[in-house]
Amino acid sequence: MRTKYILLVVLQALFLVGMIGMKQAWIARGEKIKLKTVPVDPRDIFRGDYARLNYDISSLDLDSLGCKETFQRNDKVYVAISKGDKDYYEAVSVSSKRPAEGLYVAGKTKYGQRTNSKWEVSVKTEDGTMKTFHPQWFYGMKKDDTVVFCIDRQGNVQNSMKENAEHSQKCYGEEVVTVKGVIEEVVETKYQTMDVQYGIESYFVEEGKGRIIESAPRSSEVLVEISLNKKGKGLITGLYIDGKRY
Amino acid sequence: MADIDFVRKLKGELKAWISEGIIAPEQEERILSRYRVLEEAEEKAGSSTLITVISVMGSILIGVGVILFIAANWSMIPRAGKLAIIFLSLFATYAAGWYLRYEKKTFPKVGASLILLGTIIYGAGIFLIAQIYNISVHYPNGPLMWGLGVLPLAYLLKFRSILLLSLLDLLLWMGMETSFRLEGHDSFFSFVALYLASGLMFWAVGLTHRKFEPVKGLAGPYVVLGVLSVFVAGYAFTFEVDRWRLGSPGLAVFYAVIAAAFAVSMMAFLLPKNREKGWVAEAAGLSGLMALVCFWIIPGLLVPQGMPDHYSHEESHSIIANLVYAAMIVGIIVLGYIKRYNAYINIGILFFVLDVIARYFDFFWELLPRSIFFIAGGIMLLAGGIFLEKKRRKVLASFRLEELA
Numbered sequence A: 001m002r003t004k005y006i007l008l009v010v011l012q013a014l015f016l017v018g019m020i021g022m023k024q025a026w027i028a029r030g031e032k033i034k035l036k037t038v039p040v041d042p043r044d045i046f047r048g049d050y051a052r053l054n055y056d057i058s059s060l061d062l063d064s065l066g067c068k069e070t071f072q073r074n075d076k077v078y079v080a081i082s083k084g085d086k087d088y089y090e091a092v093s094v095s096s097k098r099p100a101e102g103l104y105v106a107g108k109t110k111y112g113q114r115t116n117s118k119w120e121v122s123v124k125t126e127d128g129t130m131k132t133f134h135p136q137w138f139y140g141m142k143k144d145d146t147v148v149f150c151i152d153r154q155g156n157v158q159n160s161m162k163e164n165a166e167h168s169q170k171c172y173g174e175e176v177v178t179v180k181g182v183i184e185e186v187v188e189t190k191y192q193t194m195d196v197q198y199g200i201e202s203y204f205v206e207e208g209k210g211r212i213i214e215s216a217p218r219s220s221e222v223l224v225e226i227s228l229n230k231k232g233k234g235l236i237t238g239l240y241i242d243g244k245r246y
Numbered sequence B: 001m002a003d004i005d006f007v008r009k010l011k012g013e014l015k016a017w018i019s020e021g022i023i024a025p026e027q028e029e030r031i032l033s034r035y036r037v038l039e040e041a042e043e044k045a046g047s048s049t050l051i052t053v054i055s056v057m058g059s060i061l062i063g064v065g066v067i068l069f070i071a072a073n074w075s076m077i078p079r080a081g082k083l084a085i086i087f088l089s090l091f092a093t094y095a096a097g098w099y100l101r102y103e104k105k106t107f108p109k110v111g112a113s114l115i116l117l118g119t120i121i122y123g124a125g126i127f128l129i130a131q132i133y134n135i136s137v138h139y140p141n142g143p144l145m146w147g148l149g150v151l152p153l154a155y156l157l158k159f160r161s162i163l164l165l166s167l168l169d170l171l172l173w174m175g176m177e178t179s180f181r182l183e184g185h186d187s188f189f190s191f192v193a194l195y196l197a198s199g200l201m202f203w204a205v206g207l208t209h210r211k212f213e214p215v216k217g218l219a220g221p222y223v224v225l226g227v228l229s230v231f232v233a234g235y236a237f238t239f240e241v242d243r244w245r246l247g248s249p250g251l252a253v254f255y256a257v258i259a260a261a262f263a264v265s266m267m268a269f270l271l272p273k274n275r276e277k278g279w280v281a282e283a284a285g286l287s288g289l290m291a292l293v294c295f296w297i298i299p300g301l302l303v304p305q306g307m308p309d310h311y312s313h314e315e316s317h318s319i320i321a322n323l324v325y326a327a328m329i330v331g332i333i334v335l336g337y338i339k340r341y342n343a344y345i346n347i348g349i350l351f352f353v354l355d356v357i358a359r360y361f362d363f364f365w366e367l368l369p370r371s372i373f374f375i376a377g378g379i380m381l382l383a384g385g386i387f388l389e390k391k392r393r394k395v396l397a398s399f400r401l402e403e404l405a
Helices: A002-029 A209-214 B004-019 B025-033 B036-045 B048-072 B079-103 B108-132 B141-157 B160-181 B187-211 B213-237 B249-270 B279-302 B315-339 B342-364 B370-404
Strands: A031-039 A050-055 A059-061 A076-082 A090-095 A104-125 A130-133 A146-151 A157-162 A177-197 A202-204 A222-228 A234-241
Touching: A002 A234, A002 B079, A002 B108, A002 B141, A076 A177, A104 A146, A130 A177, B004 B025, B004 B036, B048 B079, B048 B108, B079 B108, B108 B141, B108 B160, B141 B160, B141 B213, B160 B187, B160 B213, B160 B249, B187 B213, B187 B249, B187 B279, B213 B315, B213 B342, B249 B279, B279 B315, B315 B342, B342 B370
Parallel strands: none
Antiparallel strands: A031 A050, A031 A222, A050 A202, A059 A177, A076 A090, A076 A104, A104 A130, A104 A177, A146 A157, A146 A177, A222 A234
16 A cells, blocks of 8 residues: 555656646747737736736737637637737737638637727817827717817827816826817727637736836736747746836 | 544443343443543543544645745745745655554554645645646636545545545536636526536445445545535525526536446446445435436537527426425435434435525515514524424434434
8 A cells, every 4th residue: 555655646746747847848849929918907906916917819809800700609719910010919810710820829719709889089179189089988978078088108098088067077197198179070880809718817926026017007018928839829928017027 | 443432332332231131230340441541531632533623624724824835925935946845745744644644653643634734735736836837717627636636545545534625626626617618697507407417426426435345435525525516406496497508518528427427326336235225215316316407408408599598487397496305305314214324314404494494585575574574484493493403313312222222
């Protein structure tokens, strides 16, 4: 029985060693790429033991990717990615079949595809110039309403609020610009979107280091370095905030 | 080896022997004097059960401590250091446990707890490695590998504690894995049905263990977890059954494995050797329940597109579920009586009380003013408690009397 006991204990240890070996081989052999991401709740996320990451490629715009397939939930998908002139990779196509060449990430659909809306809002600002914005959602406002947009450093609309007579709206946060104007036109475009999970959505934060990352402004560019194997499965190897590695 | 439980039982037996004239009163004194030392040790140093409980708690605390230490000193300890801690503590606890229990034999209970601690550290190792490599926190393979990794040790050493840990890991894995495959509100009924089926499977596997001498001692965790799963799931179904959402095509693999394991265990259980009292009733009950689960699962499994978009609450199936649940309670109490298993009787009574509470809420919540509802409910439960406690004592006492007779 003693021999068997030792054997079982050694097997357990070997199993753990195997786990480590497989991951190390993956990191050594995989293709290193960077993906753009946002922590799901940027203000709070690094306080805990891990950050939940929401990548640019986590929700795909099927229409602009020219995808004609229909997807159910939990379908396997392959997202082809390319770098272009940026530092990080972006989705170029999505398919249920494995691409013959090029880099791709393998994932699973979360709910299947859904219809979403995109907005294009034209406003006449206080100084009389016309400006167009693309807020992520835009409800309850129509032509001739006065609207306040909060614009972050990268030019994205963080928030849009209806101005009312009682008190004027204000934007909060560092490096956030307030733009006020009268709505000239609202164009809502419907498109097909799909959420995909890749198994790289958690980043474990080292205690202490988390504090530095936590204080990074909301508008920072967060990139995650992934080691991508031949099957399109990723393993997180690093995190960059505004170009600085953590 | 004589232990204190044996002495306690012996005392009872001796009284019966004297009253039946088998031995003389002075012989009782002489017999008991052989075990006096044991009794004194028990009085002065605490009972052996207490030692087991304390050392098991100690093991769990140390296991949690190791995990927290490494988690909290994340950046201070280099990757190799974290892994070294895991491997060193894994080997050290397993070696010390073996030494104390089997080599030196000085502290067998503490030794057993240390081996249990080793299996916990093994699990901690899996999760820490997953954490080092940023593998998702929702990590179903973790509990699976933990459960399967310690299962052989449970059988080699005949440790019920390790078996229980392993089975809990596997049940946890099943829940995590299926929640990946199911999403939204549809999942609840499939989830409960799956746990009902796996509970029946565990129960059957446990019964089969009891028939074979080498693994007889390991039946307990299977049967207890199985019975509890079956009754918790059955209880959930007494509230509502949505026939179209009980089965899910995404879980087909689970159904196949559970059905196969159940069928094999059932066949082994029906073998003519070592049959226990009430085996026909227990086999029939388990198979009947399994047939009902299959009958419920199949529509959702075969025609997923055919299901209505909204909850389809079919009164007839809720009535069936409630009748079956009532039959299950009566059945397990009767089985407990036939097989002399206190655990069956206690579980039956517990779920009977839960059922009464639930139905009381269902029927009277709307009808009675709140204050009367609560007061009447309270009185009913207190009276019911006294009645059931009396009944239970009577039944358990009758077991002992029958044993003496």
